[in-house]
Amino acid sequence: MDDEVMLYRMLDQAVANEPPIGPVVERAVVAGRQIRRRRRIAGALGCFALVAVAGGLIPVLGGPRSPGLSATSGRRTVSAPSTTAPGCGKFCGDLYLSEFGPSFVLDVDKQAPAVGQPVIMFAASSTDPGEDWTFTTGTTVHDFYQAGLISRATALHYGKDEAYEIEYAPAGASTGLCMGVRASKAYEEVRLEKCGMGAQTVWFSTAAPQPGHAVTIMNGLDKGTSTPLVLTFPATGYPTDVPRPPLSLMPLAPGRGASSQQWE
Amino acid sequence: MEDFVEFAAAAVPRLRRTAFLLCGDWHMAEDLAQTTLTKMFVHWRRIKRQDAVFSYASRTLVNTYIASRRGRKSGEIVTDEVPEQMLMPDSPETRMVVMSALATLAPRARAVVVLRFWADMSVQQVAEALGCSEGTVKSQTARALDKMRPILEGVRRHG
Numbered sequence: 001m002d003d004e005v006m007l008y009r010m011l012d013q014a015v016a017n018e019p020p021i022g023p024v025v026e027r028a029v030v031a032g033r034q035i036r037r038r039r040r041i042a043g044a045l046g047c048f049a050l051v052a053v054a055g056g057l058i059p060v061l062g063g064p065r066s067p068g069l070s071a072t073s074g075r076r077t078v079s080a081p082s083t084t085a086p087g088c089g090k091f092c093g094d095l096y097l098s099e100f101g102p103s104f105v106l107d108v109d110k111q112a113p114a115v116g117q118p119v120i121m122f123a124a125s126s127t128d129p130g131e132d133w134t135f136t137t138g139t140t141v142h143d144f145y146q147a148g149l150i151s152r153a154t155a156l157h158y159g160k161d162e163a164y165e166i167e168y169a170p171a172g173a174s175t176g177l178c179m180g181v182r183a184s185k186a187y188e189e190v191r192l193e194k195c196g197m198g199a200q201t202v203w204f205s206t207a208a209p210q211p212g213h214a215v216t217i218m219n220g221l222d223k224g225t226s227t228p229l230v231l232t233f234p235a236t237g238y239p240t241d242v243p244r245p246p247l248s249l250m251p252l253a254p255g256r257g258a259s260s261q262q263w264e
Numbered sequence: 265m266e267d268f269v270e271f272a273a274a275a276v277p278r279l280r281r282t283a284f285l286l287c288g289d290w291h292m293a294e295d296l297a298q299t300t301l302t303k304m305f306v307h308w309r310r311i312k313r314q315d316a317v318f319s320y321a322s323r324t325l326v327n328t329y330i331a332s333r334r335g336r337k338s339g340e341i342v343t344d345e346v347p348e349q350m351l352m353p354d355s356p357e358t359r360m361v362v363m364s365a366l367a368t369l370a371p372r373a374r375a376v377v378v379l380r381f382w383a384d385m386s387v388q389q390v391a392e393a394l395g396c397s398e399g400t401v402k403s404q405t406a407r408a409l410d411k412m413r414p415i416l417e418g419v420r421r422h423g
């Protein structure tokens with residue numbers, strides 16, 4: 001019995017001095033509404049499909065589609081490996097490391113849409129809008145050079161590579177904030193920056209990252225040095241570490257890059 | 265939905281503290297509390313009719329926590345050994361000792377301890393929340409206390 005009394009007391013002390021709480025209720029209501037809306041739409045579409053199939057309205061479409069890739073007006077979009085929050089839609093996606101698989105995905109620390117907010121990895125969740133990003137791809141480094149966002153040196157070295165901005169889009173809502181860095185140097189932390197302001201928010205790789213096709217990702221500030229800096233998760237860290245290890249730019253490991261540099 | 269917001273605002277501090285004792289991380293605890301409330305929002309009309317919303321919230325939170333631990337490598341290291349150094353009962357480090365002791369328990373045993381000794385639920389309520397028999401709750405409680413006893417003894421000795 002003494003043990004139980006002691007345990008009551010110690011558990012009470014363990015939760016003392018708790019940090020301030022965020023807008024949990026508001027976020028839960030928003031996420032809950034999106035789930036409800038999605039279910040209503042899915043239900044309505046299911047009814048429609050049933051009626052249409054019964055009436056012979058839907059023709060059979062031939063040809064398999066590439067996994068994780070959808071076509072929209074000639075532009076490609078990396079689609080989500082099923083972890084994006086409801087309401088994010090087909091333009092949303094999540095990047096994850098081959099090393100950890102889709103259990104941990106790109107996340108904005110504390111979900112805060114603010115310049116300077118660190119970009120981390122967090123457990124994949126279908127209700128966490130902090131994990132929603134849009135990847136508008138189908139453009140090359142050369143295209144970004146022509147748009148004046150990337151230097152000529154970068155375009156000369158990597159002109160044909162796939163280039164993209166990765167915008168933070170909680171629940172599919174555009175924030176105008178993209179994953180970026182402030183400078184091109186080793187250990188530079190990856191954080192949210194305003195989109196379209198320069199090369200710091202442009203990322204590129206030999207192909208768009210897709211599930212099953214890992215690539216190393218370089219930042220647009222890279223000028224084509226002998227040791228390129230690539231998007232890296234700390235090699236000694238784990239996504240559940242506290243404080244959360246932020247992503248950073250690190251020199252490409254020999255070969256195709258370290259396991260902490262392979263993104264899908 | 266005003267009644268849901270009212271309920272959630274009242275429940276969220278306690279949910280987050282319970283989640284913290286389950287997972288040992290305030291950031292993750294907030295996520296667990298949010299996910300719990302999101303699930304409740306979706307089924308709010310049905311839950312409201314059952315007239316046991318707080319009990320439902322505890323059950324959902326524990327299930328969400330256990331599901332998040334299932335089949336996933338965790339950064340937390342579960343160990344059979346308890347820390348050697350014991351601390352004063354009212355020292356700020358007590359939290360670390362308690363969390364280390366809780367970390368020695370498996371997720372379900374940890375949930376039993378937290379619900380019984382922090383959420384102050386009866387054996388029957390814990391059994392309902394975890395979907396197991398009352399006997400299982402009692403045996404898991406006894407085993408968990410056995411495992412945590414060296415720490416409790418140490419704190420008592422120094423206190």
